[in-house]
Amino acid sequence: MTIKAVLFDMGNTLVNFGDFGSPEEVFQRVLISLGISRSLDDMKKAFLNAEKEAEGINLLSSMGKIKCEEFWHQWDSLVLKHLRIAEDEELARMVQSKWSDFVDSTLYPEVKEVLLELKRRRLKIGLISNAYEEEIHLALEKVDLEKTTFDITVGVDTTKKVKPNPDVFKYALKKLDVKAEEAIFVGDNVEVDYKGAENAGLHALLVDRTEKQKQSDLRTIKNLKEILSQTN
Numbered sequence: 001m002t003i004k005a006v007l008f009d010m011g012n013t014l015v016n017f018g019d020f021g022s023p024e025e026v027f028q029r030v031l032i033s034l035g036i037s038r039s040l041d042d043m044k045k046a047f048l049n050a051e052k053e054a055e056g057i058n059l060l061s062s063m064g065k066i067k068c069e070e071f072w073h074q075w076d077s078l079v080l081k082h083l084r085i086a087e088d089e090e091l092a093r094m095v096q097s098k099w100s101d102f103v104d105s106t107l108y109p110e111v112k113e114v115l116l117e118l119k120r121r122r123l124k125i126g127l128i129s130n131a132y133e134e135e136i137h138l139a140l141e142k143v144d145l146e147k148t149t150f151d152i153t154v155g156v157d158t159t160k161k162v163k164p165n166p167d168v169f170k171y172a173l174k175k176l177d178v179k180a181e182e183a184i185f186v187g188d189n190v191e192v193d194y195k196g197a198e199n200a201g202l203h204a205l206l207v208d209r210t211e212k213q214k215q216s217d218l219r220t221i222k223n224l225k226e227i228l229s230q231t232n
């Protein structure tokens with residue numbers, strides 16, 4: 001079957017956020033800037049507890065269904081609560097507004113060249129992310145990648161569903177008028193990206209730049225340029 005489309009995850013597939021630390025580290029740096037000091041260990045515990053509570057109160061499943069700002073406000077408030085920082089609406093808003101100052105992003109070096117070559121081959125290009133549409137827009141702007149590079153971009157609020165839900169992938173395929181077996185999906189997360197895409201019938205590729213992945217049964221690439229040899 002000829003490949004007609006290549007779809008990408010965004011974070012740590014096209015755009016590198018990883019070098020700037022985990023969300024726990026970013027949160028810690030934001031708090032320090034606000035005069036509040038917590039150890040990374042405390043941050044990790046607070047995140048785990050916040051995640052548990054978020055599941056219990058269905059916050060996680062509301063991602064994409066409620067507004068981006070509201071979702072992150074509720075999340076930040078939960079983390080603060082589990083850090084045992086007195087409930088403070090204002091502080092949670094400040095964490096949110098300062099967040100982007102403490103996280104930076106870069107485009108992986110081969111991305112533009114690969115996207116250009118895929119376009120030259122007249123393949124359709126898509127982006128499917130578990131970020132909100134406005135976050136995708138901001139992230140692409142920051143790394144100077146035109147949104148119009150993509151024939152479609154799908155965020156959590158586009159379908160109100162999150163990867164690995166196969167419906168997210170199917171939505172993109174339908175919009176692109178491409179069959180699942182005619183599409184490649186490339187992502188960095190085994191459960192969310194690789195298995196999600198595979199369950200939706202796409203040809204999944206895992207990008208594993210540091211070769212940490214030990215599962216030998218997965219189709220893995222180290223660099224996005226390797227896609228080019230699979231779409232000839």
Ligand SMILES: [Mg+2]
Pocket residue numbers: 009010011012013187188189
């Ligand atoms: Mg990712």
